[in-house]
Amino acid sequence: MVKIDKESHRPFYEQLVIGIKEDILQGILEPGDQIPSVREMAKILLMNPNTISKAYKVLESEQVLVTVKGKGTFVKQVKSRPRDLRRIEELQQQFNELVIEAKHLQVTETEIKQWLKEAEAKLGGNEA
Template sequence: MVKINKNSHKAYYEQLVLGIKEDILQNILQPGDRIPSVREMAKQLLMNPNTVSKAYKVLEAEQVLITVKGKGTFVRENSKLPRNEQKIQQLKEQIGDLVVEAKHLQVTSEELIGWIQQEEDKLGGPNR
């Protein structure tokens, strides 16, 4: 289940977005599963409802979640999602920044690749 690290450098809503995506990748959340309402999630995580609402809006814009008026918010079917080239470009830029920082700290490419593989293993491997 999603956990928020109050000491993280990431904004709370970003942590919630990533946490929900991670729960989906780990099959904790399945397509069609209902997720808690904004108020319920805010209460569970001791967060401001506006922060949860922002995270849900981001996930809806990325077609991860879908809200059905009067019924709730659900995990969307992944099979219908096209590749989001804009998000992929942002990811490439983040990787570029990461590589610069890693080289500055004398971290090798092999170490970086090893770290990526460890993270993939936690999620069940590449592309599930």
């Protein structure tokens, strides 16, 4: 289940977005699963409902969740959807910035590759 680090510099809604995506990748949440309502999730995570709502709206706009009026919010059934090239470009830019920061902190290429392998292993990937 999603965990929010209240000490993190990252906004809570972004942590929730990443947490839900991670739960999906790890198989904790599967397509068709209902997720807690905004109010329920706010109560579970001890957060403002507006923050939860913002995260859910981001996930809906990214085609990760779907809300059905009167029924709830669900993990969207994954069909083969086209790659979002704009978001991929943004991600590549963020990755480049992380590499610059890592190099500035004298993190080696070997360490970066190891981090990638660990992240892939955590998500059940096998591409690294």
